[in-house]
Amino acid sequence: MDFSALALSPPLLQVLEELDFKTATPIQAQSIPVLLQGRDLVGQAQTGSGKTAAFALPLLQKVQLQHRKVQALVLCPTRELCAQVAGEIRRLGRRLPGLQVLVLAGGQPIRPQLEALEKGAHLAVGTPGRVMDVLDREALETRQLSTVVLDEADRMLDMGFREDMERILGAMPPRRQTVLFSATFPPDIEALSRDFQRQPVRVTVEAATAGPDIQQVRYDCEPGDKQALLLRILRHYQPASAIVFCNLKATVVELKKSLSASGVSVDGLQGDLEQFERDRVMAKFRNQSTRVLIATDVAGRGIDVEALDAVINFDLPMQAEPYVHRIGRTGRAGRAGLAVSIVTPRDGRKVDDIQLATGVKLERGDVESLPSADPRNAVSLESTWDTLYISAGRKDKMRPGDILGALTGEAGGLEATDVGKIEIQDHVAYVAVARRVSRVAFQRLSEGRIKGRRYKIERVK
Template sequence: MDFAALALSPPLLQVLEELDFRTATPIQAQSIPVLLQGRDLVGQARTGSGKTAAFALPLLQKIQLPQRRLQALVLCPTRELCAQVAGEIRRLGRRLPGLQVLVLAGGQPVRPQVNALEKGAHIAVGTPGRILDLLERQALETGRLSTVVLDEADRMLDMGFREDMERILRETPPTRQTVLFSATFPPDIEALSRTFQKEPARVTVVEAEAAPDIQQLRYSCAPEEKTALLLRILRHHQPAAAIVFCNLKATVVELTRALVSARVSADGLQGDMEQSERDNVMAKFRNHSTRILIATDVAGRGIDVEALDAVINFDLPSQPEPYVHRIGRTGRAGRTGLAISLVTPQDERKVEGIEQATGVKLERASPETLPPADAASGGALESEWETLLISAGRKDKMRPGDILGALTGEAGGLKASDIGKIDIHDRHAYVAVSRRVARVALQRLREGRIKGRKYWIERVG
């Protein structure tokens, strides 16, 4: 179905045309008409199916811009997903003058969020914990909310947010439109829907599009051989970008240390990190100055990186659903994906469950075909890029062109080919630069000016 056939407002259709979004995905085609009617909805679709736009477009259509008060609330399980969803809402709503979208998530100081709410906003995207905190401070006015969206509701339940979600919903008007999106539909979701929704429409999209082309391999090994085997796999496949999933935060820390000492461009992402650390790690991974990201399921939720070469299960999850979520990050946009699992004798039952649930047998691969683990034999997996952090962002009117101009113009003197991805946040920005000119780029930016002003510049370690 073409977006033009949906009853969307001219500004939203204009943005969709500018972004070259012409055809709605199945979840969008089925959800948008229902949500535009104001009905409650339960949507079941996998990550990467376009569900954010499925709820964001109707939500944006309903916003009354002259009234700068909170009209819609989106709950997400993690800070990363909040940032991603808010970014997509802003992108789709960029032709709506004065639209204010706030991220209300933990890991950031609460005072600036309270101040932003006092100034007024149309849409808030937040984690259950921070939203509850703001409600208890009486800083969040929910009395006139017209829409509440629970995004990745199954994951929020898995993370123990059920009570928080229920308390938040009870603070919102009974007249609200309640939208619930979930990749799976366990009994807890059914119960939540029965309690808080009014005759919801049910939209289920189970792989309506062709399943991504993902080669699923398994390597058998003893538990103590896993790190050495992972190194051999990485040296053999040489991924430019891969995520390695672990079940425990402690494993993420240990494995990151082991890979870095083996000259692998790697970084870890786990729940105990400060938000600024997480932002730095994700910026480096997105702009390819880190090649291997090691993460837990919870920390990895909401990671959406284009052109991911491989997903590696260092530890297999205990249930098939997280396995499907993990490997679904590779093989997107018509590319061939690669999913590799390290299987110890204790994991055989998990493999059976995965194969039964997915209907796909994991292909056995032999470690004998891999190169030895030492860096000398296979070469190090280092990155050709480094990341610089600039102390100005979107709210300082900083644009990618300003940074590119400062680096490649007369004062910077660098080639455009030495500049990689530029990522602008509210109050800071990241730029990837070729490793061989990183020192020069840092010096030129520190000595020079961007848009006539001096900013703090540092290398992201």
């Protein structure tokens, strides 16, 4: 379905045209008309299906810009997903003058978020814990709130947020629109819908079967040979960016140590990290200063990285559903994707379940054809980028062009090709710079000014 057939306002259609979004995805085509009517909805869709725009466009269509009160709340399981959803809403709403989208998430001080609420915002995106905190302080005015969206509801339940979700929904105006998106529909989700929705429309987009754009390969080995095989796989495919999934936090720590010792640009993501550490790990991975990220399923929730070359299952998950969710992160937007699984003799049942669920037989890779683990003839798996941290962000009126100008202008003297991805968060920013000039870039930014001011600059290790 063409977006022009969806009764969206001219400013939204103009943005969609600018972004070259012409045809709605199935979840968008089925959800947007229902949500524009104000009806409750239960949507079943995987990450990468376009579900954010499916609820964001109706929210933006209905927002009353003259009333600077929170009119819609989106709940997400992680701070990273909150940032992504808020960024997408801002991008789609950039032709709506004065639109204010606020993130209410933990891992950072609550005071600036409370101050932003006092000044007024139209839409809020938050994690259950922080939203509960804000409600307990009576800082969130709910009288104008007409829509609540629960994004990735099944993951919020998995993470133990059920009580918070129920309390938040119970604190919202009774006559509201309640929207629930979830990749799976266990009994807990059905119960949540039954208790808090009114005659919801059910929209189901078939679970991704790890489609034709993803090559799925298995390499077989004995359990004791998995680490050496992983290194050989990375040297063979040489991905610029790859996520390696494990089932245990201890495996993440162990693999990070062994791959780093073998010269791989690698970092780990597991539940014990402080939020600021997690932010830095993800910023480096998104801008390819880190090539390989090792994660558990729980720590990996909310990760959504553009142009991910490969997903590697160091450990196969216990069920097929997480496998589909893992590998759905590669092969996006028409690009070819790669999913590699390391299979031991004890994984036979898991492989059968995955092949049955996806309808795809895993292609057998030839272990003998992989490069040896001998470091003397190995290709480099280091990154050519470093990351610099800047102590100012969007709320400080910092823009990507300001940072680029400071690095490539007369004072900075770098070539534009030496500057990679620039990521602006609320109060900090990250910029990738070519490793060969990173020392110079650090010195120029530390000694110089951005928009006439000096900021704290750090190299992110």
